[in-house]
Amino acid sequence: MLIFSVFKTLTDQRVTVELKNDLSITGVLKSVDQFLNIRLDSIKVLDEARHPHMMAVKNCFIRGSVVRYVQLPAEHVDTQLLEDATRREAANQSKR
């Protein structure tokens, strides 16, 4: 749930998503859902010569389960805040 929130704060930022089929796609994060499915706008495939399959695709929906990495813009992630929130959530969980 925390990571879902992190992604929500990153909407309209440019991110790079690496898929488990070795496709890397850069685009503007438009939306995320609870499964971490991702909607990207103005996409660009990294190695376009090798992957011309997506030439005519400008925005896409990526299934959360096939994402290997998401490269985030470091300046837009408050890691200190995230650490604190993680600790708080862990503490809450152990209380329950």
Place this chain on the structure above:
Amino acid sequence: MLPLSLLSAAQNKPMLVELKNGETFNGHLVNCDNFMNITLREVYQTSADGDRFWKLKECYIRGSTVTCAQIKYLRVPDTLLDSVKEEQARAREASRSARGAGPGSRGGPCLYFHALPRI
């Protein structure tokens, strides 16, 4: 149109079901459920390499093993399309009123999100 509505509308229609292991089953849909478990009748089964064939009177396929179903010659009656649309609208309405209880009402409080300064 919801995938499951389409599948139930395809009852008694011919279809080709492909499994994750590459085998295909060509037959008429007898029944299906919400997990997409399927029963077919008068089935031609084809191995993944396409080399071997079997004829089955009837078979049951577990939904979790299915890749996709190719529905052949399906004529969906307009009335069904309308009822499906109504059903979807009703479901959307229901989920909206459930969410109306306020942020964080589902899945526990969302600390990170709320802690952020509003820009």
Place this chain on the structure above:
Amino acid sequence: MSSLQGYIDRRVLLVLQDGRAIVGVLAGFDQKSNIVVSDCRERVYSLDEGVDEIPLGLYLVKGDMIALIGEIDDAIDQAVDPSTIRAEPITPIRY
């Protein structure tokens, strides 16, 4: 799963977990991202010859097989001659 709503009735490119690329019109979807696609055509890529399109018809694809769904910009798509494109097929998903 509101993110697929905008693709309804649009031409989409479907990339499956096994690497298949399918184009068609998105007719519906559900919570588990199971989808219904009409007028499907599989695009077969190879390094030796141009892209081959195989008509498949109406498909119901299970959500767990889907890797990516992209909206096709018809203007760009029609501007490319598929017979000139040489590319490896998309690699299957490896965990």
